[in-house]
Amino acid sequence: MCTTTTDTLEIHAKLLPLEHQIQNLSYQAALCLASHPTSHPLHAPVQRAAKRFVMRHKSSLHHLFHASELDMESVETITHSRRPPSAISPYSINIANSREQAVVNHDLNEDKYKVYCDGSGIDDMIGATAVLYRRGRPQPCILHYHLGSADAHTVYEAEAVGLTLAARLLALEDDLTYPISIYVDNQATIKSGDMLSTKSGHYLIDNFRSSIKQLKKDSKDHNFKITIHWISGHDSEPATEIPMQGSVAQQPISTEAQRQESCARWARQWMKSPRYARTIRLDPHLTAARKSFTSLVQHLPKRHISLLLWLRTRHISLNQHLYRIGKSITPSCPHCVNTLEMVQHYLLICPQYV
Numbered sequence: 001m002c003t004t005t006t007d008t009l010e011i012h013a014k015l016l017p018l019e020h021q022i023q024n025l026s027y028q029a030a031l032c033l034a035s036h037p038t039s040h041p042l043h044a045p046v047q048r049a050a051k052r053f054v055m056r057h058k059s060s061l062h063h064l065f066h067a068s069e070l071d072m073e074s075v076e077t078i079t080h081s082r083r084p085p086s087a088i089s090p091y092s093i094n095i096a097n098s099r100e101q102a103v104v105n106h107d108l109n110e111d112k113y114k115v116y117c118d119g120s121g122i123d124d125m126i127g128a129t130a131v132l133y134r135r136g137r138p139q140p141c142i143l144h145y146h147l148g149s150a151d152a153h154t155v156y157e158a159e160a161v162g163l164t165l166a167a168r169l170l171a172l173e174d175d176l177t178y179p180i181s182i183y184v185d186n187q188a189t190i191k192s193g194d195m196l197s198t199k200s201g202h203y204l205i206d207n208f209r210s211s212i213k214q215l216k217k218d219s220k221d222h223n224f225k226i227t228i229h230w231i232s233g234h235d236s237e238p239a240t241e242i243p244m245q246g247s248v249a250q251q252p253i254s255t256e257a258q259r260q261e262s263c264a265r266w267a268r269q270w271m272k273s274p275r276y277a278r279t280i281r282l283d284p285h286l287t288a289a290r291k292s293f294t295s296l297v298q299h300l301p302k303r304h305i306s307l308l309l310w311l312r313t314r315h316i317s318l319n320q321h322l323y324r325i326g327k328s329i330t331p332s333c334p335h336c337v338n339t340l341e342m343v344q345h346y347l348l349i350c351p352q353y354v
């Protein structure tokens with residue numbers, strides 16, 4: 001109904017209030033422009049605009065970067081092409097059909113070298129680790145790397161860094177015997193190595209590919225074979241987290257992490273608004289950052305979604321609401337004596353409709 005407040009409609013549609021929506025979109029546009037490689041035609045004008053907010057003749061780029069306060073140098077570069085389509089992967093991948101099958105395959109694997117890598121976030125910090133086991137050597141070799149805070153990096157990046165650490169551990173070994181197995185618990189990371197599209201964090205997987213290529217080049221072994229296996233992590237027992245050590249690495253910040261953080265930042269600002277307190281009374285789980293309502297109604301036709309929204313917001317053609325806006329002479333139910341015709345009564349109590 002046209003009497004429903006815009007705030008309430010926007011939050012149901014998973015939209016922030018307009019001013020926050022514009023700020024969010026501006027920041028994301030700046031982030032996208034900042035991640036262009038040097039070969040991109042916009043790279044030079046963007047660099048100039050971000051460097052200084054000129055006094056006269058300000059362009060849209062000047063306003064955009066002044067408003068976003070984005071540090072250009074810290075943003076990762078997303079290239080437009082990763083490699084020729086004909087390039088052959090230096091490693092093979094093996095993804096089992098099920099968790100159980102992955103464990104069986106792992107137990108049957110008799111490779112001399114096995115490397116396990118993982119990336120995760122703990123206490124809003126992101127880190128990666130890789131552990132190399134060599135048959136006959138009791139002590140494993142371990143490398144770990146602290147990427148930084150969760151608002152600048154993603155777990156996907158950490159998984160990719162874990163693979164690079166695995167390649168580094170292999171490069172440190174003197175007499176490698178092939179085949180070698182690397183185990184990862186994230187299928188998206190494994191598959192992204194073969195993709196040609198460029199997205200946030202892909203440069204880390206490309207680094208891993210380069211490391212394995214170099215390993216292949218340096219190896220004199222004709223049986224060179226490295227396979228990345230998927231194995232389900234954190235299944236039967238809690239994982240033993242290796243404490244992160246060392247200083248925070250100077251990794252460029254992830255555009256994806258910044259995009260998520262930007263959405264969350266404006267959603268947090270919206271939550272401080274008094275309008276939010278009024279809107280949230282309808283449903284405490286309903287926030288602009290969540291898509292609880294949109295996912296609930298995604299398979300319904302539009303007229304049913306409208307009806308649901310009217311019922312949730314109580315702005316519906318029942319006498320209680322119509323009386324409030326001066327369109328009915330009484331707020332009572334026409335079928336029940338001295339009873340307000342409200343949503344709860346209409347749906348659950350009124351003998352005329354139940």
Ligand SMILES: [Zn+2]
Binds near residue numbers: 335336
């Ligand atoms: Zn009634």
